[in-house]
Amino acid sequence: MKNNSSTVAAYISQFPEDRQDILRKIRQEIKEAAPNATEMIKYGMPTYYQKENLVHFANAKHHIGFYPTPAAIEKFSEELAEYKTSKGAVQFPLSRPIPYDLIKKITLWRVQQVE
Numbered sequence: 476m477k478n479n480s481s482t483v484a485a486y487i488s489q490f491p492e493d494r495q496d497i498l499r500k501i502r503q504e505i506k507e508a509a510p511n512a513t514e515m516i517k518y519g520m521p522t523y524y525q526k527e528n529l530v531h532f533a534n535a536k537h538h539i540g541f542y543p544t545p546a547a548i549e550k551f552s553e554e555l556a557e558y559k560t561s562k563g564a565v566q567f568p569l570s571r572p573i574p575y576d577l578i579k580k581i582t583l584w585r586v587q588q589v590e
Contacts, residue, residue, distance in 0.1 A: 483514050483521040490534055497539065497573055501532050504575050508582035529585040532578075538566040539573060543581045546588065551581055 480486035487498045498521075505523050506514070509530075512523040520533035520540075531542040538559075545563045548555065554577055559566040567573050 480516055483516065486516060486521055494534060494569075497569075498532070498534060500575055501539065501541075501573070501578055504579040505530060505532070505582050508579045509586045512586070523582070525586060526589045529589065530578075530582050535566070537570070538568045541565045541567060541578060541581075543585055547581050547585055550584060551577070554580075 480489065483502060487495050487502065490498065502514075502521065506512075509523050509525060512525040512529055515522050515524060517524075517528065518531065520531045520542075522531045523529045529543075530547075531540075533540040533542075542564045543551075548560055548563060548565065552560075555565050558568075
C-alpha cells in the first residue's frame with residue numbers, strides 16, 4: 476500500500492479498525508519509552524526521532540514491521556528468535572499476539588543508545 480500520510484494518526488486511520496487498535500498500541504508503547512522523541516512519517520511509515528531515527532513501524536498484509544536498527548536486532552536476537560528478522564527489521568505476525576512489551580523494551584534501549 477502506498478502511503479501518503481503526513482502524520483502518524485493519519486497513517487493509522489487508513490487501516491481497518493482491528494488493525495488500528497494494534498497500531499495505536501504500538502504507538503503508545505513507543506511514545507512511553509521515548510517521550511522526548513519527535514514523531515513523524517519517514518520512508519512512508521511512523522518514525523520516532525531523537526538525535527537519530529530510533530525506531531519505525533509499519534502495517535503489512537500479514538504482519539507488523541518493526542525497524543529498530545541492526546544494532547537492536549543483534550542486541551535482542553534471543554528475544555526475537557521466534558520472529559522473522561533481517562539486518563534491521565523484525566516481522567511480528569498478525570496471527571500471534573503482538574509483543575508490545577518487547578517493542579517498548581527495544582525502544583527504551585534505543586533511547587539509551589543515542590543518549
